[in-house]
Amino acid sequence: MPGNLFWNAYWKLGGWKVRGNWPQHLTRAIIIVGPHTSGWDVVAGMATRAIVPIPHAHYLGKKELFEGPFGWFFRMTGGVPVDRFSKNNMVEQVVELFRERKDFVLALSPEGTRKKVDRLRTGFWHIAKLAGVPIVMAGMDFSKKELILSPPFMPGDRPEDDLPSIISFFAPIKGKNPELGMGGLSADIKSDS
Template identity: 50%
Template sequence: MRWFWKWYLWSEDWKVEGSFPYHLKKMVIIVAPHTHWKDFILGVAVRSAYRFTYVKFLGKQELFKPPFGFIFRWLGGTPVDRRNNNNLVEAVVQKFNDSESLVIALSPEGTRKKVEKLRTGFYHIARQAGVPIMMVGFDFKNHKVIFDEPFMTTENEAADFERITNFYRPIEGKIPEQGLMHF
């Protein structure tokens, strides 16, 4: 499949900017802007083509229902119930604590719709687990997948979120008006 995904990225003229930190055994990856279902295909393509298929992802539980739910599980997905407060942060932190190696990707918006602010679960997972956050941008305007340098959360949550929004603000998603440029 790696060669298929490499061909797909080449045929769609996607380029990668930055590099993936293969040396990190634990990390939370946030991928944005998430505005279209094609974001998932692009993520699978990059993950396979660049050989970091060990990266798991969190996705809405509706994706994991029959008849195609098994595909999302096979690809490394874990369903998330977004409607209930079910201690998801604590559960994922525990997974990090119990694992020697765990890299999880998710969308900081939590949806493909336009949001007025990012969700904070990813941030609290990284902070409580003591793992870095890496930002990845899907820039559909310039056909670039942008990897930023991983960073550790600080004592200043507002400054950390300013860093995150500054990274994503210029990146244009598949549906630009639903992106993060208004932050």
């Protein structure tokens, strides 16, 4: 497949490696990818999907992207349109996607932005909890050119039960712009459900 040849070349020429394994039996999950500090995260993430490989991997995009002349590109690369102005909030829309699809793995940024944050958003956690799917953490360490995959885990009873271990996983990982990373994050809850 030509796309895989491109991603293999990108991966090898960039000197990237993987620590951990994607559980091949897992066809439904939330992958939280971080730290999200640059547009290059998307490129490295697409390469990861092809190299690891992670079957059925998708990402969210505003529906307007899929209506324009490049809509085919976003669909081809795993994009799924969501309506930012729907009466159903984002969590409800994504949980519905999990209900509709047998095989669906969704990559999300726990920060929700490329800017420096003082706490993580919790939408990913609520989606995983309501959809009954595990969370896998994927750290993209640009300083070591290393993708670090955690074992999958089911969300606990409350977001605050899981946030300290999620922050501990991501805090030492250096993104493309390390000053925007997750070191020093608070485990306080910022609800976005």
